[in-house]
Amino acid sequence: MTTYDDTAAPPGYSPEVRRILSDPAAAGRSAGLWLPGDPQEDSPEPNQQDPGKDRFPSLDWQQAFATDFSVIDWLPGRFMERGQQVAIVGDGKVGKTLFAHDWLWRAVTGRSFLGDERHDPLRVLYFDRENGLRDVVTRMQALGATPAELAGRFDYRMFPKFSGGLDAVPTAVAELMSIVDETQPDIVIFDTVSRFIAGKENESDTWLQFYGRVHAPLKDRCIACARLDHMGKDSERGSRGSSAKSQDVDHVWEMTRLTEDHAREGDVETVVTQIKMKRTHTRTGLGDDLLHITRRGRKGPSGMWLPGETRHELSDPGTVRQHAQQIQHFVDQLVKMGVPPHLGRDRMKEWAAERGLNLPGKDATLSEITRAVKATLRGDGR
Known part of the structure; x- marks a missing residue:
């Protein structure tokens, strides 16, 4: 694992740190949306009272040191923080998109992911130039998602037509940021990032410009x-293209498929895939560097993945995550079975048993499941 310094990178500030700045309204320009040579760089709009205040906000040291940075605002799954920029790298067909879809569906519905705690629902903006409509819909159905859960929070843009590469054309970047400002997402996704650039993948300037025009403004907005x-081609050397791709993000996660087992019972085939996610580069060093993930799915007689039967879970979770993972599994099963929202703890256990699902016997665990089911059906994530 490589830990690197970001002192040379364009600045990006969290909400708390932005409040420390003397003029946070101007931080967008300082984040590097327009690079030297762009037309906008030749016609700045400085503050008439203090021209330097807009573009070069000053840090208040007293207020800065009074800020509590000890609480880490993890996103679901705890492999990146709010406002961070990451790369998820893997061979073709390893399941990067399926992993992302599971993660983000759970994010927008407030569900637990990889044994993490439940949280408030987030908003997602997804740009996809890789997958057709059938792929997207069948994957979402396999995970158990419904249109009602996704509408309003999961903004999915298929084959968006930007006016050029986001690394090279200011107009395209302006189009992107206009959508971002309109939708106010918590997370933005590019699938696959090589489809959104004009420059060559093996040129460092391509990724330095992509950072300046895309990542830095998003980071400044804490998105x-x-x-x-x-x-x-050589997996030992990481993602395809320039090494600058690893230096311009907060974390690089490499996804590798270790094993895949198939078992058939009647007309149903169960597929269990073991995946390793290894963090090869990190700007902060916080959190885990290695995640072992099990992906489970079931196929019906037609070969299509069965609705609600695909999920990702930690293979070796700690005690807390394991408990949360167990709770979420029962919640997903109950919701899929159509459990009525008004049932209390004991009646819910009876209702599930009548349909072949045996819930845990401990009252405290049953109460957790009941509360989580009600929160999921309300859609509030609490």
């Missing part, structure tokens, strides 16, 4: 961004 990327 997280994950870009899906392909592994190079």
